[in-house]
Amino acid sequence: MEKGVLLNTLKEYFGYENFRPLQEKIINSVFEAKDNLVIMPTGGGKSICYQLPAILLPEITLVISPLIALMKDQVDGLNANGIPAAYLNSSQDEADKEAIFQKIDKNEIKLLYVAPESLQFIDRFLNDEKVSLIAIDEAHCISSWGHDFRPAYTQLGYLKNRYPSTPILALTATADKATRNDICMQLNIPGAKKHVASFDRKNLSLEVKPGIKRFEKIADFIQNRKTESGIIYCLSRKTTEELASKLKIKGYKAEAYHAGLDHLERSQIQEDFINDEKQIICATIAFGMGIDKSNIRWVIHYNMPKNLEGYYQEIGRAGRDGLPSDTLLFHSYSDVIQLQKFASNAKNEDVQLAKLDRMKQYAEALSCRRKILLGYFGEFMEENCGNCDICRNPPEFFDGTIIAQKALSCIFRLKASEPISTVIDVLRGAQNETVRRNNYEQLTTYGVGKDISWHNWQQYLIQLINLGYIEIAFDRNNHLQLTEQAKKVLFENEKVELAEVTEQKAKLKEEKATSVSGSLFERLRQLRLEIAREEGIPAYLIFNDAALKEMERQRPMSDSEFMLINGVGRKKMQDYGYRFIKEIIAFSKEKRDKPKRVKKGNTYKATLSLYENGLSIEEIAKERGIAVNTIFTHLIKLYDEGEEIDLHQFVPESDLKAVRKAKEELENPKSLKTYYEYFEEAISYETLKLSLKILEKEEHS
CATH class of the missing domain: 3.40.50.300 (P-loop containing nucleotide triphosphate hydrolases)
Structure with missing residues (x-):
């Protein structure tokens, strides 16, 4: 097939200027009537490998698909692009099926999606000359080596015998070498050309x-x-x-x-x-x-x-x-x-x-x-x-011999009778029910690792397991026990190299265009949702997010400019172009006419004003352009100054009770870090600060 014809069809019906890697090669192989196996990751463009040939081939393309939802979704998308398609499965009544059979007889359908169980319904209507291509989606389902084996797929081997001159295109997102070979054998296409796309999804x-x-x-x-x-x-x-x-x-x-x-x-x-x-x-x-x-x-x-x-x-x-x-x-x-x-x-x-x-x-x-x-x-x-x-956060290695010795000694003192969580509790000197009930405070290793966080101890113990010094007794409630190798560390001064564990600190993400209220992307997204509801189809079948992002960047204001957007084909231009262009023009005009926002004065008053207007913490942070934890700091300050701030709404009652109890047990410690470590990082610093502020007011009221 001529390249120009393929590219014109790609733009006309799918809205793309160029093929993705391997697509053109696979499509040409289909036109040469060869059998093919395509291993292409999710999102790599497998569907176009059979949908585009189906438009240009003289007869119907049969698509075997395992899920009814997938069929409906694909057929809706094809019809939205102006490609006549239908599906056949057990959910339809006889009248629906009969209407589809009549369309097949009149050559009014280019693609027919069928579940493996429904193949019997079409056998009597289709012969070898009536089927130009057979595409088998999720082909790994036929192999017991595959990760999602389905017995219903095992019957598909008969298709090559039933339609000997029709090329078969088997497609899957994931299959190792053993699975790939098995698919070809099961489908009776041992000579199929294998196309393996890159699995690197950089995004x-x-x-x-x-x-x-x-x-x-x-x-x-x-x-x-x-x-x-x-x-x-x-x-x-x-x-x-x-x-x-x-x-x-x-x-x-x-x-x-x-x-x-x-x-x-x-x-x-x-x-x-x-x-x-x-x-x-x-x-x-x-x-x-x-x-x-x-x-x-x-x-x-x-x-x-x-x-x-x-x-x-x-x-x-x-x-x-x-x-x-x-x-x-x-x-x-x-x-x-x-x-x-x-x-x-x-x-x-x-x-x-x-x-x-x-x-x-x-x-x-x-x-x-x-x-x-x-x-x-x-x-x-x-x-x-x-x-x-x-x-x-690449790891750096250090001499972890002392840490290893502490951990291994602790497991030895516990007589290999506890899982990883209790080992860490003993190392850190925790005061919980398990420790008290078993008198673990009496062990010489109790509290020897209190200077290391719970998270880091867990990581070091996992590394020691991987290094072969510790093993997990799966048959004994996951208790940790020492291996022979551990003796070398405990008694022969063998050095242990451990990878540095970086503390995971929460980082606020930059505000994304997709969530900025009032952005052009958000306006186009709302328009897309409105049209989707009118037409009763999923929003992304109209345009995907990438197309909307490109519209936001390029601001097309004419039909010819709009057609240059990736994902805009002729039919979608005709169906939706006017409304999207109108929205883009309106947004651009508003931006030109909108006066610049004046900066607010006192930062605490600005936060208070937004809080009193009913905005959530996240919304206030967005509006102010500052971090969520800074907003919490403002609210605590305003609360101290007597403003009507309800801190209870930000703290779960269970957390407040836990902090109240901890305050009694820890005898009023001044350090927030003490509470944080007491709860083994399960309660955030913000929640702790708010809880203590509420409890402080309770004591003085």
């Missing part, structure tokens, strides 16, 4: 944190992302519900999603998320495979995934529009144990356990995380990525 930042105080860390993470969409993946249904409930209390539009909900409820939640009616989904892995939403800005894993393929696919649901997006993974040994139980007695138990071990190594790594991910999929990266937590 995704990668971060891993220990699985303690997870909710507090999630609350901090999303604090400055209040207008952004995100997914939190959990292992259990119960956790999704508890987490969604906590987030709702904090004012977020969150919902739980899992297989225990009925079909209608799941469909509604998914639709609300796609249409930006819901902001956060707390989900089991049942969610997301069918989501083509391009403006998911972050993904959190509340629990560790069972393998790197699943993890990579799930984080890949963020930032599909190419804009910067964040990922956060929590890991703990309890997750590992749970996942090991899930793997036990499975047909491919050894494979699952080996992959789980790789996942664990990734989570505990002290080297560039992107290098580990890419290496897993057979892609070598020479330089560190600079966009993961390890690269941002």
